[in-house]
Amino acid sequence: MRPYLDLETQGKLITLEKVIQYGDALTTEILQHLSRSRSAPDNQIIHILLFRKIIEKLDGAFILMNSGSENNATSILRNALENLMYFMYIQKEDTEHRCLYYYVGTLVYELSYYRMLLPESIKYKHIKHLIKSTSPLAKKQWVEEKIRALEQELEGPELRAIYNE
Structure with a gap:
């Protein structure tokens, strides 16, 4: 904890x-329990994963604030707030359907991320210097396998209807 913070701020960080x-x-x-039981509906897992995402964002912001980088923590806290709003939205009504929409959105985002890593991608030339040659992200075959797996998952009957909307 930073000693120059007032006691109230130190207490809030603690x-x-x-x-x-x-x-x-x-x-x-919870995730360990759900993975052992293998009986949890997908929407429960999505709720827990989204909640965990909020916690991870708060953790990142905490680390930045605790090291004196409050300004840098602002964007992470904004992202945590957005995730909290997603979390509250999917719980409000029609939860199962909203969870599926959130899940499809996540898959589409991942798909665009991996497509960007293909050497023929326009964005690739701007980011290739950031990727270590030893990383799986630098291996075209590995990236193509990820893309195929995501596309295959999006082809499931429930997800395809949402993806095509």
Whole structure:
């Protein structure tokens, strides 16, 4: 903890740290339980994963704030707030359908990410210097396999209808 912070701010950071630790432990335990039981509906898993994403964003912001980079933490906190709003939205009504939409959106985002990593992509020439040659991301075959797997998942009957909307 940074000693030059006032006691109130230090107390708030300590509280945030405890919330993050509890949220991380809770989501880990729930996901382990769900993976053992293999009976959880997909929408429950999506809720937990989205909640975990919020906790991870808070953790990143905490690390930045604790090291004196409050301005850099702002965008991460905004992203955490957006994820919280997604979380609240999918719980409001028609939860199963909204979870599927969120899941398809995530797959589409991943698909665009991997397509960007193909050497024939326009964006690739701008980012190739950032990718270590030892990374799987630098291997075209590995990237193409990821793309095929995502496309195959999007071809499932439920997801295809949402993807094509």
